[in-house]
Amino acid sequence: MDSLIVAAAQALASGDVLGALKRVALRDDGPALALRGIAMAQLGDLVRAKALLKSAARAFSPREAVARARCIVAEAEIALVSRDLGWPEKALETARAALEKHGDRINAAHARNLQIRRLLLIGHLDEAERLLTKLDPSPLPPAARASHELAVAGIAVRRLRIEPARAALTRAAEAARKAAIPALVVEVEDAARILDEPAARLIAKGNERLLSLDKVEALLASDTLVVDACRNVVRNGADIISLASRPVLFALARVLAEAAPAGAPRALLLSRAFRARHADESHRARLRVEVGRLRAALEPLAEISATTEGFVLTPRQAQDVVVLAPSVEVENAPLLALLSDGESWSSSALSIALSASPRTVQRALDALAAIGMVQRVGNGRACRWMMPPVVGFPTTLLLPGPLPSD
Structure with a gap:
């Protein structure tokens, strides 16, 4: 691997996205395309990022199984961030198995962490905990370790185990500081703040x-x-x-x-x-x-x-x-609880997370849009739904997933 690719990867790992792009912006080989895709994802252009990662996977030869698997894992992470919950999870599991087989423990653990975060998002806590017991977080770098601890805290909060959640968030904050990525530090701080807000x-x-x-x-x-x-x-x-x-x-x-x-x-x-x-x-x-x-x-x-x-x-x-x-009772509160994470959701992803029919979710979205509580972004298959942050809106007890003994 040449020096420019190494320097770009190091810049991405430290959060210097523009520095990484300066080094590989004009290259179209597999490693450069993959790094450009990750950089565009961090800049928020998820559509372009997904296209670059697909191109990168095609650019690698069949003998470069580890590189292709890493591209699939990166694409899965983009799907998770963009709330594309219909993304084929079997592809992620296949990629994780390939990484583990070839000794890439760090990226295999990251892939497992993505699986856990997806299950947590749709409320499948038992399955998420089962996978969590199979994940050894020790090989994870600080940034991935912080993400892992956030998932641990998310499960604990859904189970209403507050002390374990606080402990996990403390570990996440320490890992985020070691990673020295400001956006990650803010994400952990926001998650910790939820524990002290009215629920x-x-x-x-x-x-x-x-x-x-x-x-x-x-x-x-x-x-x-x-x-x-x-x-x-x-x-x-x-x-x-x-x-x-x-x-x-x-x-x-x-x-x-x-x-x-x-x-x-x-x-x-x-x-x-x-x-x-x-x-x-x-x-x-x-x-x-x-x-x-x-x-x-x-x-x-x-x-x-x-x-x-x-x-x-x-x-x-x-x-x-x-x-x-709930501290604030409004119609379609579970739907608003999901949208309040600040991400843009497709109606199909909301349907999966709420275990409701797509038509029921669409009617609820249309009703909320009519009174200005949610907004539509894009059209057709690219349509996404989101809402501006609502100060004090309680989300934890409305999100999918059981409370103790449910």
Whole structure:
């Protein structure tokens, strides 16, 4: 490998993108094309970067398997950054296996880290943790080590394991400082800041207060009956009853929990659960049926009794009943939580991450665009969706992936 290629690679590793381009901008051999592709990716021109990396992979001969595999890994990283979640993950696994076979442990570990980050993005935490146990981060250079620790912290945050998340972010900050890449340092700092921001609201006995993630973790581990409006479940410690597929029952449970220990009037239950402005006998009959279903669903954790005015929720073992709600409640909040990462998403990628149909996601995007909460960039297959940063918008508890014991 000639001196210009070595110098360009060293410049890229230190974050000097323009310095790298000065050395290889006029060359079209395989190594130069690959370095130009990586440089363009760091400058934000992902389309040009992807084209350059494809050209680089074609420029390498079939005997240069390691170089071709590295190009595939770089292309996979660009796909991840551009939220192209439909990019073939089998190609990345094949490239990772080739790198490991030829002794390139650093790039093989980087490829594994990309697989973990993709799984984390779409909420497949069990699979991400399984791959994490197979990854030895010791050969990773500081920049890749910081990215690895960010993935570890991301899994811990989704699991609401805040202390392990803080420890991982501390290691990520140390690795980012060693890498001396300002953008990476800022990324780690932003991730650490999330842990101290308000993540949810606690509603109990008519009062509300904001909770950080560590306080949410403590609440869910306590002996309190929690109606969790972030995941649409009712939980008491490790005992969890999901009402995610039964929105009417969850709406009733929330109203009853907000009113506890007092009872909730029938008129309030009808208006909140059925959106009935003028209740008639059919609405009241339906309320009796749905309350009966809720009583059966929550029987292990709570009792629902009728009163002269309505119904009252009484926990069987817990001392208190509270509601855990997002700190800001808006329609299509999970969709906004994904878009709030500042990246541009395709509707197909959002569909994969949310496990929703593409048509459902597209309708939600159109509705949000109509009120100015998201914006469209590009047209046709190049269309992407993004939103400007919203100060204080809570994302962690709305992102796909289970909380403890889900």
